[in-house]
Amino acid sequence: MAKGLVLGILIGILLLVGSAYLYFSWGFAPVATSAAPMPFERKLAKAAQHAYLDKLPHPQPLVPADEANLIAGAKVYKEHCAVCHGLPDQPKSAVSQGMFPKPPELFHGTGVTDDEPWETYWKVENGIRMTGMPGFKGQLSEKEIWQVTMLVKNADKITEPVKKELLAGNSTPMSMAMPDMETKPAKETKPMKETKPAKK
Numbered sequence: 001m002a003k004g005l006v007l008g009i010l011i012g013i014l015l016l017v018g019s020a021y022l023y024f025s026w027g028f029a030p031v032a033t034s035a036a037p038m039p040f041e042r043k044l045a046k047a048a049q050h051a052y053l054d055k056l057p058h059p060q061p062l063v064p065a066d067e068a069n070l071i072a073g074a075k076v077y078k079e080h081c082a083v084c085h086g087l088p089d090q091p092k093s094a095v096s097q098g099m100f101p102k103p104p105e106l107f108h109g110t111g112v113t114d115d116e117p118w119e120t121y122w123k124v125e126n127g128i129r130m131t132g133m134p135g136f137k138g139q140l141s142e143k144e145i146w147q148v149t150m151l152v153k154n155a156d157k158i159t160e161p162v163k164k165e166l167l168a169g170n171s172t173p174m175s176m177a178m179p180d181m182e183t184k185p186a187k188e189t190k191p192m193k194e195t196k197p198a199k200k
């Protein structure tokens with residue numbers, strides 16, 4: 001009786017592992033970014049992320065959310081984040097629209113304004129595996145990561161100077177991806193569209 005039960009459980013496990021293997025090896029798993037998600041994909045990924053993040057220390061922000069830090073954060077953001085996460089009142093880039101999962105628009109709706117700063121800091125430093133969200137450890141300093149964290153945490157209440165900094169400059173990946181973007185170039189470059197001739 002007990003023997004039969006053990007055998008039954010073993011066969012059950014083997015069938016489960018076997019069908020999961022065949023799902024991948026026979027090409028049923030989604031590969032394209034436009035394909036539908038795997039069964040339970042989002043749920044499992046979120047559960048894994050929360051379980052992991054809950055175990056980590058929750059440090060306090062290293063910088064206050066004052067204007068100087070938010071402007072510094074805006075400089076980081078437009079260079080390293082905007083192409084995926086978008087800018088205030090700007091259309092989405094082609095890059096962001098071709099991704100799976102879609103990067104959330106951090107200056108639209110809630111973004112991550114309701115997340116704790118430590119959580120956002122961790123995500124920017126370490127990235128999120130199999131999503132396209134890069135980890136910036138070693139590429140940005142701790143201070144820069146906190147500055148950009150405070151910026152997106154306060155994305156719903158940025159001041160005009162911060163917004164101006166976000167939208168200024170046209171040598172960022174965002175504006176290269178989106179040539180129609182209205183920018184205030186830091187340096188005069190050849191305009192894409194016919195506008196007023198540059199003052200000399």
Ligand code: HEC
Nearest residue numbers: 080081084101102103104112120124128131132133134148
């Ligand atoms: C190549 C595209 C790409 C770049 C560049 C990028 N991200 Fe992301 N990011 C993503 C994607 C995709 C996700 C969604 C991951 C998911 O669904 O779990 C994400 C998720 C996030 C999240 C979590 C959002 C949430 O709702 O929990 C934060 C915060 C974030 N990114 C901040 C940044 C910051 C700050 C930068 C720049 C320093 C940046 N990202 C650069 C693609 C990108």
